[in-house]
Amino acid sequence: MKPQLGPELAARLRESAEKAAAAGEPDRETLAALRADGLLATAVPRAHGGAGGDGAEVNRVVTEIAAANPSVAIIAFQHFAVSARIAEWGTEEQKRTLLPRLADGTLLAASAWSENGAGAAKQNLASTGVRTPGGGWVLNGAKTFTTGAAVADLYLVLVKTGEDAAGGEGAYGAAGQTFFLVGADNPGLVPDLCLDLAGMRGSATGLLALDACVVSDEDRLGPEGHAAPIIAGVRETGATLGAVSAGIAQAAFDLALSHARSRGLLELGAVRHRLVALATRLETVRAAVERAGARTAPDPGLATLHSKLHATMAAEEICLDVARMLGSAGYGAGTTADRLLADARGVGLMGPTNDLCRELVALSWTA
Known part of the structure; x- marks a missing residue:
């Protein structure tokens, strides 16, 4: 069955939208209801416990949520985007361990790409990932305008791991950049909801510090230094x-x-x-x-x-x-x-x- 936004959750989302806008912070109880509803399974393949929805299905569900609560819709959209990237680029182990939990709402995912000075095209990242002698990585830097900060359980983090090589004027991302999947329980990842936004006030959009954040090579999503093709391929899905x-x-x-x-x-x-x-x-x-x-x-x-x-x-x-x-x-x-x-x-x-x-x-x- 296709995921559907039921009337009870829709009413709760509408009430939450007004509450969160006044408070300037996410409504965690409503997010818990969203996790339990089944909608977060939309972009996860059926083979991994999801609904197997394509870009059209993602758009339909996001539109329904946004009509009730735009802030929650933005959080859901980011969750779907990360789920789809793992489904396409993840290792078999990443798919096996993460996708079922993204589908059932145990994990809520968010993207952490933006940072001060990088520009909209993310071609001048200052955050870095450095290999350790044991084959792992240490991530350092700061991300801004991260939707879902402090409410997500899993972050798709973009850092520079090699020499910058811009993809040309108008390109999104650059060679030498790599994605990592970082759990919210990582002690080197520190969210901060200090942004006081004019709109999307319930979207938990804030800062994310990477302070000697240690991850393994198994946490890397996609090839090292080749995040740009992953980014470029996203819009081909139609979401x-x-x-x-x-x-x-x-x-x-x-x-x-x-x-x-x-x-x-x-x-x-x-x-x-x-x-x-x-x-x-x-x-x-x-x-x-x-x-x-x-x-x-x-x-x-x-x-x-x-x-x-x-x-x-x-x-x-x-x-x-x-x-x-x-x-x-x-x-x-x-x-x-x-x-x-x-x-x-x-x-x-x-x-x-x-x-x-x-x-x-x-x-x-x-x-």
């Missing part, structure tokens, strides 16, 4: 952060429709037509995300990039228009409209950022 934006746009439209109904405004033709215009833009977001997941475009990777760009920009516009429709009801700080608009803006800043997406699309014209 897109645009799915989060699609859920946000849906939530904003639902808010506008509910507002109009509750005040008898649907009797006004101008209001109906304005809502139809919003619904039409929402359909374009859904279509872009679905096309990416279906992988039917001549270049699936480009379709994924375009889906993220269109969905994030359109969702932000929809949220802004909804806030205007609500008037004073949508203007107060801490209102649902205010939260959705801040969350919509946040997706465009998440990797690959919208500016990097534009560079990657432009690069395809000159390649």
